[in-house]
Amino acid sequence: MKTILTKELKLNLKNFLIWSLVVGGMGFVCILLYQSMETEMADMADAFSNMGAFSDAFGMSTLSIASLKGFFATEVGTVHGLGSAMFASILAIGILSKEEEQHSAEFLLSLPVSRKKVITAKGLCVLIMLVAFTAICTLLYCLAFLIMGEGIEASLFIAYMLRVLLMNIEIAGICFSVSAFSGKNRMGTGIGIALMFYVFDLMGRVVPDLKDYLFIGPFSFANASEIMSEIEPKDSSFIVGIILTVLGVATAYWIYDKRDISS
Template sequence: MKTIFLKELKLNFKNLLIWSLAVGGMGLACILLYRSMQGEIAELGDAFSEMGFFSDAFGMSTLSMATLAGYFAVEVGTVHGLGGGMFAAIIAIGIISKEEEMHSGEFLLSLPVSRKKVVAAKGLCVICMLAAFTVICGALYALGFASMGESLPAKEFMIFMLGQFLMNIEIGAICFAISAISGKNRMGMGLGIALLCYFYDVIGRAVPDAKDYLFLGPYSYGNASEIFSGKNAPGAAFAVAAVMTACAVCFAFWYYNKRDLAS
Protein backbone atom coordinates (compact mmCIF):
# COMPACT_ATOMS: atom_id res chain seq x y z
CA MET A 1 0.00 0.00 0.00
CA LYS A 2 2.83 2.40 0.86
CA THR A 3 4.54 1.65 -2.45
CA ILE A 4 1.36 2.38 -4.41
CA PHE A 5 0.80 5.59 -2.46
CA LEU A 6 4.34 6.86 -3.10
CA LYS A 7 4.14 5.88 -6.77
CA GLU A 8 0.92 7.85 -7.20
CA LEU A 9 2.44 10.88 -5.50
CA LYS A 10 5.39 10.73 -7.87
CA LEU A 11 3.19 10.31 -10.95
CA ASN A 12 0.94 13.22 -9.99
CA PHE A 13 3.65 15.56 -8.72
CA LYS A 14 3.96 17.40 -12.04
CA ASN A 15 0.20 18.00 -12.14
CA LEU A 16 0.33 19.31 -8.58
CA LEU A 17 3.18 21.68 -9.38
CA ILE A 18 1.58 23.01 -12.56
CA TRP A 19 -1.88 23.55 -11.08
CA SER A 20 -0.77 24.97 -7.73
CA LEU A 21 1.67 27.42 -9.32
CA ALA A 22 -0.84 28.35 -12.04
CA VAL A 23 -3.79 28.95 -9.70
CA GLY A 24 -1.68 30.36 -6.86
CA GLY A 25 0.34 32.44 -9.31
CA MET A 26 -2.79 33.96 -10.86
CA GLY A 27 -4.07 34.78 -7.39
CA LEU A 28 -0.72 36.34 -6.45
CA ALA A 29 -0.71 38.38 -9.67
CA CYS A 30 -4.21 39.66 -8.92
CA ILE A 31 -3.10 40.76 -5.45
CA LEU A 32 0.02 42.51 -6.76
CA LEU A 33 -2.01 44.34 -9.40
CA TYR A 34 -4.35 45.76 -6.77
CA ARG A 35 -2.35 48.86 -5.83
CA SER A 36 -1.77 50.03 -9.40
CA MET A 37 -5.48 49.63 -10.15
CA GLN A 38 -6.89 50.61 -6.76
CA GLY A 39 -8.76 53.70 -7.97
CA GLU A 40 -10.29 51.98 -10.99
CA ILE A 41 -11.18 48.90 -8.92
CA ALA A 42 -13.01 51.02 -6.34
CA GLU A 43 -15.05 52.69 -9.08
CA LEU A 44 -15.82 49.36 -10.74
CA GLY A 45 -16.77 47.88 -7.38
CA ASP A 46 -19.24 50.69 -6.76
CA ALA A 47 -20.74 50.19 -10.20
CA PHE A 48 -20.94 46.40 -9.90
CA SER A 49 -22.47 46.58 -6.42
CA GLU A 50 -25.57 48.16 -7.96
CA MET A 51 -26.06 45.52 -10.65
CA GLY A 52 -28.58 43.45 -8.70
CA PHE A 53 -28.40 39.72 -9.32
CA PHE A 54 -24.92 39.95 -10.87
CA SER A 55 -23.44 41.61 -7.79
CA ASP A 56 -25.17 39.06 -5.54
CA ALA A 57 -23.75 36.16 -7.56
CA PHE A 58 -20.15 37.29 -7.05
CA GLY A 59 -20.49 38.81 -3.59
CA MET A 60 -19.94 42.41 -4.67
CA SER A 61 -23.11 43.55 -2.92
CA THR A 62 -21.73 42.62 0.51
CA LEU A 63 -18.03 43.46 0.15
CA SER A 64 -16.17 46.59 -0.88
CA MET A 65 -13.51 46.08 -3.52
CA ALA A 66 -11.90 49.30 -2.29
CA THR A 67 -10.15 47.18 0.38
CA LEU A 68 -7.60 44.49 -0.39
CA ALA A 69 -9.54 41.94 1.68
CA GLY A 70 -12.73 42.60 -0.28
CA TYR A 71 -10.86 42.54 -3.57
CA PHE A 72 -9.21 39.25 -2.57
CA ALA A 73 -12.55 37.67 -1.69
CA VAL A 74 -14.16 38.64 -4.99
CA GLU A 75 -11.30 38.16 -7.45
CA VAL A 76 -8.90 35.64 -5.92
CA GLY A 77 -11.74 33.74 -4.26
CA THR A 78 -13.26 33.12 -7.69
CA VAL A 79 -9.93 32.11 -9.26
CA HIS A 80 -9.04 29.72 -6.45
CA GLY A 81 -12.51 28.24 -6.14
CA LEU A 82 -12.81 27.42 -9.82
CA GLY A 83 -9.18 26.34 -10.24
CA GLY A 84 -9.19 24.20 -7.11
CA GLY A 85 -12.38 22.41 -8.09
CA MET A 86 -11.00 21.63 -11.55
CA PHE A 87 -7.72 20.35 -10.08
CA ALA A 88 -9.57 18.08 -7.65
CA ALA A 89 -11.66 16.67 -10.49
CA ILE A 90 -8.68 16.03 -12.77
CA ILE A 91 -6.66 14.29 -10.07
CA ALA A 92 -9.48 12.06 -8.80
CA ILE A 93 -11.34 11.19 -12.01
CA GLY A 94 -8.52 9.10 -13.47
CA ILE A 95 -6.55 7.83 -10.50
CA ILE A 96 -8.31 4.43 -10.40
CA SER A 97 -9.58 4.05 -13.97
CA LYS A 98 -6.12 4.60 -15.49
CA GLU A 99 -5.03 1.15 -14.30
CA GLU A 100 -7.63 -0.46 -16.57
CA GLU A 101 -7.14 2.00 -19.41
CA MET A 102 -3.36 1.48 -19.43
CA HIS A 103 -3.73 -2.30 -18.90
CA SER A 104 -1.67 -2.19 -15.72
CA GLY A 105 -4.49 -3.33 -13.44
CA GLU A 106 -3.77 -7.04 -13.83
CA PHE A 107 -0.15 -6.56 -12.80
CA LEU A 108 -1.09 -4.30 -9.90
CA LEU A 109 -3.69 -6.71 -8.56
CA SER A 110 -1.33 -9.68 -8.94
CA LEU A 111 0.78 -8.18 -6.16
CA PRO A 112 0.16 -9.27 -2.55
CA VAL A 113 -2.18 -6.36 -1.89
CA SER A 114 -5.98 -6.29 -1.78
CA ARG A 115 -8.16 -4.11 -3.97
CA LYS A 116 -9.32 -2.22 -0.91
CA LYS A 117 -5.72 -1.27 -0.11
CA VAL A 118 -5.20 -0.14 -3.69
CA VAL A 119 -8.25 2.13 -3.47
CA ALA A 120 -7.18 3.36 -0.03
CA ALA A 121 -3.68 4.24 -1.26
CA LYS A 122 -5.05 6.14 -4.24
CA GLY A 123 -7.64 7.93 -2.13
CA LEU A 124 -4.98 8.97 0.36
CA CYS A 125 -2.90 10.29 -2.52
CA VAL A 126 -5.81 12.48 -3.68
CA ILE A 127 -6.21 13.92 -0.17
CA CYS A 128 -2.47 14.67 0.12
CA MET A 129 -2.40 16.31 -3.31
CA LEU A 130 -5.35 18.54 -2.43
CA ALA A 131 -3.78 19.45 0.91
CA ALA A 132 -0.49 20.36 -0.80
CA PHE A 133 -2.36 22.40 -3.42
CA THR A 134 -4.16 24.34 -0.68
CA VAL A 135 -0.94 25.00 1.27
CA ILE A 136 1.03 26.17 -1.79
CA CYS A 137 -1.73 28.49 -2.98
CA GLY A 138 -2.30 29.81 0.54
CA ALA A 139 1.42 30.56 0.90
CA LEU A 140 1.43 32.49 -2.38
CA TYR A 141 -1.62 34.53 -1.35
CA ALA A 142 -0.04 35.31 2.03
CA LEU A 143 3.12 36.36 0.20
CA GLY A 144 1.03 38.74 -1.88
CA PHE A 145 -0.44 40.41 1.20
CA ALA A 146 3.04 40.70 2.74
CA SER A 147 4.46 42.20 -0.46
CA MET A 148 1.72 44.82 -0.44
CA GLY A 149 2.44 45.69 3.19
CA GLU A 150 -1.14 44.80 4.11
CA SER A 151 -2.19 42.80 7.16
CA LEU A 152 -3.73 39.45 6.30
CA PRO A 153 -7.18 38.85 7.85
CA ALA A 154 -5.92 35.60 9.34
CA LYS A 155 -9.17 34.20 10.71
CA GLU A 156 -11.20 34.72 7.54
CA PHE A 157 -8.29 33.60 5.38
CA MET A 158 -7.85 30.32 7.27
CA ILE A 159 -11.60 29.61 7.23
CA PHE A 160 -11.67 30.28 3.49
CA MET A 161 -8.73 28.00 2.72
CA LEU A 162 -10.13 25.25 4.95
CA GLY A 163 -13.55 25.57 3.32
CA GLN A 164 -11.94 25.35 -0.11
CA PHE A 165 -10.00 22.25 0.94
CA LEU A 166 -13.17 20.53 2.17
CA MET A 167 -14.97 21.57 -1.00
CA ASN A 168 -12.20 20.05 -3.12
CA ILE A 169 -12.41 16.86 -1.05
CA GLU A 170 -16.13 16.60 -1.84
CA ILE A 171 -15.65 17.18 -5.58
CA GLY A 172 -12.70 14.80 -5.56
CA ALA A 173 -14.75 12.12 -3.78
CA ILE A 174 -17.51 12.29 -6.41
CA CYS A 175 -14.95 11.98 -9.21
CA PHE A 176 -13.14 9.23 -7.27
CA ALA A 177 -16.34 7.16 -7.27
CA ILE A 178 -16.74 7.67 -11.02
CA SER A 179 -13.12 6.59 -11.51
CA ALA A 180 -13.89 3.31 -9.72
CA ILE A 181 -16.73 2.63 -12.19
CA SER A 182 -15.08 3.68 -15.42
CA GLY A 183 -12.45 1.85 -17.40
CA LYS A 184 -11.23 5.07 -18.98
CA ASN A 185 -10.06 8.48 -17.80
CA ARG A 186 -13.18 10.65 -17.92
CA MET A 187 -11.39 13.98 -17.56
CA GLY A 188 -14.06 15.83 -19.48
CA MET A 189 -16.74 14.51 -17.15
CA GLY A 190 -14.67 15.49 -14.12
CA LEU A 191 -14.20 19.04 -15.35
CA GLY A 192 -17.90 19.17 -16.17
CA ILE A 193 -18.78 18.19 -12.61
CA ALA A 194 -16.51 20.90 -11.17
CA LEU A 195 -17.94 23.55 -13.50
CA LEU A 196 -21.50 22.41 -12.84
CA CYS A 197 -20.97 22.74 -9.07
CA TYR A 198 -19.47 26.21 -9.53
CA PHE A 199 -22.23 27.55 -11.76
CA TYR A 200 -24.88 25.97 -9.53
CA ASP A 201 -23.55 28.19 -6.74
CA VAL A 202 -23.36 31.29 -8.96
CA ILE A 203 -26.91 30.84 -10.25
CA GLY A 204 -28.18 30.03 -6.76
CA ARG A 205 -26.82 33.32 -5.46
CA ALA A 206 -28.17 35.30 -8.41
CA VAL A 207 -31.71 33.86 -8.37
CA PRO A 208 -33.55 34.65 -5.11
CA ASP A 209 -35.82 31.58 -5.30
CA ALA A 210 -32.80 29.26 -5.56
CA LYS A 211 -30.89 30.56 -2.53
CA ASP A 212 -32.64 28.14 -0.19
CA TYR A 213 -31.04 25.24 -2.07
CA LEU A 214 -27.46 26.51 -2.13
CA PHE A 215 -26.49 24.15 0.69
CA LEU A 216 -26.74 21.21 -1.72
CA GLY A 217 -23.65 22.35 -3.63
CA PRO A 218 -20.02 22.08 -2.45
CA TYR A 219 -19.28 25.77 -3.10
CA SER A 220 -21.86 26.85 -0.52
CA TYR A 221 -19.49 26.55 2.46
CA GLY A 222 -16.33 27.81 0.76
CA ASN A 223 -17.66 31.07 -0.67
CA ALA A 224 -15.07 33.79 -0.07
CA SER A 225 -17.46 36.74 -0.17
CA GLU A 226 -19.60 35.28 2.62
CA ILE A 227 -16.61 34.26 4.73
CA PHE A 228 -14.88 37.64 4.47
CA SER A 229 -18.13 39.47 5.22
CA GLY A 230 -18.47 37.52 8.48
CA LYS A 231 -21.31 35.20 7.49
CA ASN A 232 -21.36 31.59 8.65
CA ALA A 233 -21.97 28.74 6.24
CA PRO A 234 -25.21 26.83 6.87
CA GLY A 235 -24.77 23.71 8.95
CA ALA A 236 -26.86 21.77 6.43
CA ALA A 237 -24.16 22.39 3.82
CA PHE A 238 -21.54 20.59 5.92
CA ALA A 239 -23.97 17.75 6.62
CA VAL A 240 -24.71 17.27 2.92
CA ALA A 241 -20.98 17.44 2.12
CA ALA A 242 -20.15 14.82 4.75
CA VAL A 243 -22.87 12.46 3.49
CA MET A 244 -21.92 12.94 -0.16
CA THR A 245 -18.22 12.42 0.51
CA ALA A 246 -18.75 9.35 2.69
CA CYS A 247 -21.19 7.76 0.24
CA ALA A 248 -18.91 8.40 -2.75
CA VAL A 249 -15.83 6.97 -1.03
CA CYS A 250 -17.70 3.92 0.30
CA PHE A 251 -19.16 3.30 -3.15
CA ALA A 252 -15.69 3.45 -4.70
CA PHE A 253 -14.41 0.80 -2.27
CA TRP A 254 -17.47 -1.41 -2.69
CA TYR A 255 -17.73 -1.25 -6.47
CA TYR A 256 -14.04 -1.60 -7.32
CA ASN A 257 -13.72 -4.55 -4.95
CA LYS A 258 -16.35 -6.54 -6.86
CA ARG A 259 -16.00 -5.41 -10.47
CA ASP A 260 -14.32 -7.38 -13.25
CA LEU A 261 -11.47 -5.50 -14.86
CA ALA A 262 -11.10 -5.55 -18.63
CA SER A 263 -7.87 -7.10 -19.85
Protein backbone atom coordinates in the same frame (compact mmCIF):
# COMPACT_ATOMS: atom_id res chain seq x y z
CA MET B 1 0.25 0.08 0.50
CA LYS B 2 3.01 2.57 1.32
CA THR B 3 4.82 1.59 -1.89
CA ILE B 4 1.71 2.19 -3.98
CA LEU B 5 1.08 5.52 -2.27
CA THR B 6 4.66 6.66 -2.90
CA LYS B 7 4.44 5.61 -6.55
CA GLU B 8 1.13 7.47 -6.97
CA LEU B 9 2.57 10.61 -5.42
CA LYS B 10 5.56 10.44 -7.75
CA LEU B 11 3.46 9.80 -10.87
CA ASN B 12 1.09 12.67 -10.07
CA LEU B 13 3.79 15.09 -8.93
CA LYS B 14 4.17 16.87 -12.28
CA ASN B 15 0.43 17.56 -12.65
CA PHE B 16 0.24 18.58 -9.02
CA LEU B 17 3.06 21.12 -9.40
CA ILE B 18 1.58 22.54 -12.60
CA TRP B 19 -1.88 23.00 -11.06
CA SER B 20 -0.56 24.37 -7.73
CA LEU B 21 1.76 26.84 -9.38
CA VAL B 22 -0.74 27.93 -12.04
CA VAL B 23 -3.70 28.40 -9.66
CA GLY B 24 -1.56 29.73 -6.81
CA GLY B 25 0.41 31.87 -9.26
CA MET B 26 -2.76 33.39 -10.73
CA GLY B 27 -4.01 34.19 -7.24
CA PHE B 28 -0.59 35.62 -6.38
CA VAL B 29 -0.63 37.91 -9.43
CA CYS B 30 -4.28 38.89 -8.76
CA ILE B 31 -3.37 40.01 -5.23
CA LEU B 32 -0.38 42.00 -6.50
CA LEU B 33 -2.57 43.63 -9.15
CA TYR B 34 -4.74 45.08 -6.41
CA GLN B 35 -2.23 47.80 -5.57
CA SER B 36 -1.99 49.03 -9.14
CA MET B 37 -5.77 48.89 -9.53
CA GLU B 38 -6.70 50.29 -6.14
CA THR B 39 -7.59 53.78 -7.41
CA GLU B 40 -9.58 52.50 -10.40
CA MET B 41 -11.33 49.99 -8.14
CA ALA B 42 -12.46 52.78 -5.83
CA ASP B 43 -14.12 54.46 -8.82
CA MET B 44 -15.72 51.23 -9.98
CA ALA B 45 -16.77 49.91 -6.56
CA ASP B 46 -20.13 51.71 -6.52
CA ALA B 47 -20.98 50.59 -10.02
CA PHE B 48 -20.07 46.98 -9.25
CA SER B 49 -22.11 46.91 -6.06
CA ASN B 50 -25.25 48.17 -7.84
CA MET B 51 -25.48 45.60 -10.58
CA GLY B 52 -28.28 43.65 -8.93
CA ALA B 53 -28.10 39.90 -9.36
CA PHE B 54 -24.61 40.09 -10.89
CA SER B 55 -23.31 41.88 -7.78
CA ASP B 56 -25.05 39.27 -5.56
CA ALA B 57 -23.61 36.39 -7.52
CA PHE B 58 -20.05 37.60 -7.14
CA GLY B 59 -20.53 38.94 -3.62
CA MET B 60 -19.94 42.54 -4.61
CA SER B 61 -23.14 43.70 -2.96
CA THR B 62 -21.82 42.81 0.50
CA LEU B 63 -18.15 43.64 0.02
CA SER B 64 -16.48 46.60 -1.64
CA ILE B 65 -14.21 45.54 -4.47
CA ALA B 66 -12.15 48.62 -3.60
CA SER B 67 -10.99 46.97 -0.37
CA LEU B 68 -8.34 44.25 -0.43
CA LYS B 69 -10.78 41.91 1.33
CA GLY B 70 -13.45 42.54 -1.29
CA PHE B 71 -10.96 42.29 -4.14
CA PHE B 72 -9.60 39.02 -2.74
CA ALA B 73 -13.10 37.58 -2.32
CA THR B 74 -14.27 38.43 -5.81
CA GLU B 75 -11.10 37.91 -7.84
CA VAL B 76 -8.91 35.41 -6.01
CA GLY B 77 -12.01 33.68 -4.61
CA THR B 78 -13.17 32.87 -8.12
CA VAL B 79 -9.75 31.85 -9.45
CA HIS B 80 -8.85 29.71 -6.42
CA GLY B 81 -12.31 28.20 -5.92
CA LEU B 82 -12.81 27.19 -9.52
CA GLY B 83 -9.16 26.26 -10.21
CA SER B 84 -8.84 24.08 -7.13
CA ALA B 85 -12.20 22.38 -7.77
CA MET B 86 -11.08 21.49 -11.29
CA PHE B 87 -7.77 20.15 -10.01
CA ALA B 88 -9.54 18.05 -7.37
CA SER B 89 -11.99 16.62 -9.88
CA ILE B 90 -9.38 15.83 -12.56
CA LEU B 91 -7.06 14.21 -10.02
CA ALA B 92 -9.73 12.06 -8.38
CA ILE B 93 -11.62 11.01 -11.49
CA GLY B 94 -8.53 9.53 -13.11
CA ILE B 95 -6.78 8.01 -10.14
CA LEU B 96 -8.42 4.55 -10.29
CA SER B 97 -9.61 4.40 -13.88
CA LYS B 98 -6.25 5.35 -15.38
CA GLU B 99 -4.90 1.91 -14.43
CA GLU B 100 -7.28 0.28 -16.87
CA GLU B 101 -6.96 2.99 -19.49
CA GLN B 102 -3.17 2.68 -19.60
CA HIS B 103 -3.43 -1.13 -19.29
CA SER B 104 -1.40 -1.24 -16.07
CA ALA B 105 -4.28 -2.64 -13.96
CA GLU B 106 -3.29 -6.25 -14.61
CA PHE B 107 0.28 -5.56 -13.52
CA LEU B 108 -0.81 -3.79 -10.34
CA LEU B 109 -3.55 -6.22 -9.37
CA SER B 110 -1.40 -9.28 -10.02
CA LEU B 111 0.79 -8.13 -7.12
CA PRO B 112 -0.19 -9.41 -3.67
CA VAL B 113 -2.23 -6.44 -2.59
CA SER B 114 -5.98 -6.29 -2.10
CA ARG B 115 -8.11 -3.94 -4.15
CA LYS B 116 -9.16 -2.24 -0.90
CA LYS B 117 -5.53 -1.35 -0.20
CA VAL B 118 -5.11 -0.04 -3.74
CA ILE B 119 -8.17 2.20 -3.26
CA THR B 120 -6.89 3.37 0.13
CA ALA B 121 -3.45 4.23 -1.26
CA LYS B 122 -4.93 6.11 -4.19
CA GLY B 123 -7.48 7.90 -2.01
CA LEU B 124 -4.70 8.96 0.37
CA CYS B 125 -2.69 10.24 -2.59
CA VAL B 126 -5.62 12.46 -3.62
CA LEU B 127 -6.04 13.73 -0.05
CA ILE B 128 -2.33 14.48 0.41
CA MET B 129 -2.20 16.31 -2.92
CA LEU B 130 -5.25 18.43 -2.08
CA VAL B 131 -3.74 19.40 1.29
CA ALA B 132 -0.37 20.18 -0.33
CA PHE B 133 -2.12 22.13 -3.09
CA THR B 134 -3.87 24.24 -0.46
CA ALA B 135 -0.58 24.74 1.41
CA ILE B 136 1.26 25.94 -1.72
CA CYS B 137 -1.55 28.34 -2.69
CA THR B 138 -1.71 29.62 0.91
CA LEU B 139 2.02 30.29 0.89
CA LEU B 140 1.84 32.09 -2.46
CA TYR B 141 -1.09 34.28 -1.33
CA CYS B 142 0.71 35.07 1.96
CA LEU B 143 3.83 35.95 -0.01
CA ALA B 144 1.78 38.36 -2.14
CA PHE B 145 0.33 39.96 1.01
CA LEU B 146 3.86 40.29 2.40
CA ILE B 147 5.15 41.92 -0.78
CA MET B 148 2.22 44.35 -0.72
CA GLY B 149 2.68 45.05 2.97
CA GLU B 150 -1.05 44.68 3.42
CA GLY B 151 -3.29 41.73 4.18
CA ILE B 152 -6.69 40.53 5.27
CA GLU B 153 -7.66 39.14 8.67
CA ALA B 154 -5.77 35.88 9.19
CA SER B 155 -8.81 34.14 10.68
CA LEU B 156 -10.94 34.89 7.60
CA PHE B 157 -8.16 33.96 5.20
CA ILE B 158 -7.50 30.65 6.97
CA ALA B 159 -11.22 29.90 7.19
CA TYR B 160 -11.55 30.47 3.45
CA MET B 161 -8.60 28.28 2.52
CA LEU B 162 -9.76 25.46 4.83
CA ARG B 163 -13.32 25.57 3.56
CA VAL B 164 -12.15 25.43 -0.04
CA LEU B 165 -10.05 22.42 0.96
CA LEU B 166 -13.18 20.79 2.39
CA MET B 167 -15.04 21.62 -0.81
CA ASN B 168 -12.27 20.04 -2.87
CA ILE B 169 -12.36 16.90 -0.73
CA GLU B 170 -16.10 16.63 -1.35
CA ILE B 171 -15.72 17.08 -5.11
CA ALA B 172 -12.82 14.61 -5.11
CA GLY B 173 -14.92 12.10 -3.14
CA ILE B 174 -17.70 12.27 -5.72
CA CYS B 175 -15.24 11.97 -8.63
CA PHE B 176 -13.45 9.10 -6.87
CA SER B 177 -16.63 7.03 -7.06
CA VAL B 178 -16.96 7.80 -10.80
CA SER B 179 -13.35 6.68 -11.22
CA ALA B 180 -14.14 3.35 -9.55
CA PHE B 181 -17.02 2.72 -11.96
CA SER B 182 -15.17 3.55 -15.11
CA GLY B 183 -12.43 1.79 -17.02
CA LYS B 184 -11.58 5.03 -18.80
CA ASN B 185 -10.29 8.35 -17.54
CA ARG B 186 -13.36 10.61 -17.53
CA MET B 187 -11.52 13.91 -17.27
CA GLY B 188 -14.29 15.74 -19.12
CA THR B 189 -16.86 14.42 -16.67
CA GLY B 190 -14.65 15.54 -13.77
CA ILE B 191 -14.37 19.07 -15.10
CA GLY B 192 -18.10 18.98 -15.79
CA ILE B 193 -18.86 18.03 -12.17
CA ALA B 194 -16.71 20.89 -10.83
CA LEU B 195 -18.23 23.41 -13.27
CA MET B 196 -21.75 22.14 -12.58
CA PHE B 197 -21.34 22.78 -8.85
CA TYR B 198 -19.85 26.22 -9.55
CA VAL B 199 -22.65 27.23 -11.92
CA PHE B 200 -25.27 25.82 -9.52
CA ASP B 201 -23.88 28.05 -6.77
CA LEU B 202 -23.73 31.06 -9.08
CA MET B 203 -27.30 30.50 -10.25
CA GLY B 204 -28.46 29.93 -6.68
CA ARG B 205 -27.20 33.35 -5.71
CA VAL B 206 -28.98 35.02 -8.65
CA VAL B 207 -32.27 33.11 -8.90
CA PRO B 208 -34.36 33.60 -5.75
CA ASP B 209 -36.15 30.23 -6.11
CA LEU B 210 -32.84 28.41 -6.01
CA LYS B 211 -31.46 30.17 -2.95
CA ASP B 212 -32.99 27.67 -0.53
CA TYR B 213 -31.23 24.81 -2.31
CA LEU B 214 -27.75 26.34 -2.35
CA PHE B 215 -26.68 24.12 0.55
CA ILE B 216 -26.67 21.08 -1.76
CA GLY B 217 -23.55 22.29 -3.60
CA PRO B 218 -20.07 22.39 -2.04
CA PHE B 219 -19.43 25.97 -3.18
CA SER B 220 -22.10 27.09 -0.70
CA PHE B 221 -19.81 26.76 2.32
CA ALA B 222 -16.67 27.88 0.50
CA ASN B 223 -17.97 31.15 -0.91
CA ALA B 224 -15.22 33.73 -0.45
CA SER B 225 -17.55 36.74 -0.30
CA GLU B 226 -19.67 35.20 2.46
CA ILE B 227 -16.63 34.12 4.45
CA MET B 228 -15.02 37.57 4.13
CA SER B 229 -18.35 39.15 5.13
CA GLU B 230 -18.44 36.76 8.10
CA ILE B 231 -21.78 35.31 6.99
CA GLU B 232 -22.03 31.81 8.42
CA PRO B 233 -23.17 29.11 5.99
CA LYS B 234 -26.05 26.82 6.89
CA ASP B 235 -25.04 23.75 8.91
CA SER B 236 -26.95 21.71 6.36
CA SER B 237 -24.36 22.60 3.68
CA PHE B 238 -21.61 20.95 5.77
CA ILE B 239 -23.81 17.97 6.56
CA VAL B 240 -24.63 17.43 2.88
CA GLY B 241 -20.92 17.83 2.10
CA ILE B 242 -19.91 15.17 4.61
CA ILE B 243 -22.65 12.80 3.44
CA LEU B 244 -21.69 13.17 -0.24
CA THR B 245 -17.99 12.70 0.54
CA VAL B 246 -18.57 9.57 2.62
CA LEU B 247 -21.01 8.20 0.04
CA GLY B 248 -18.55 8.87 -2.78
CA VAL B 249 -15.65 7.14 -1.05
CA ALA B 250 -17.77 4.23 0.19
CA THR B 251 -19.19 3.71 -3.30
CA ALA B 252 -15.67 3.69 -4.71
CA TYR B 253 -14.66 0.90 -2.27
CA TRP B 254 -17.83 -1.07 -2.91
CA ILE B 255 -17.76 -0.86 -6.69
CA TYR B 256 -14.02 -1.27 -7.28
CA ASP B 257 -13.83 -4.27 -4.99
CA LYS B 258 -16.64 -6.05 -6.82
CA ARG B 259 -16.32 -5.26 -10.47
CA ASP B 260 -14.44 -6.94 -13.29
CA ILE B 261 -11.18 -5.28 -14.26
CA SER B 262 -10.70 -4.88 -17.99
CA SER B 263 -7.36 -5.81 -19.54
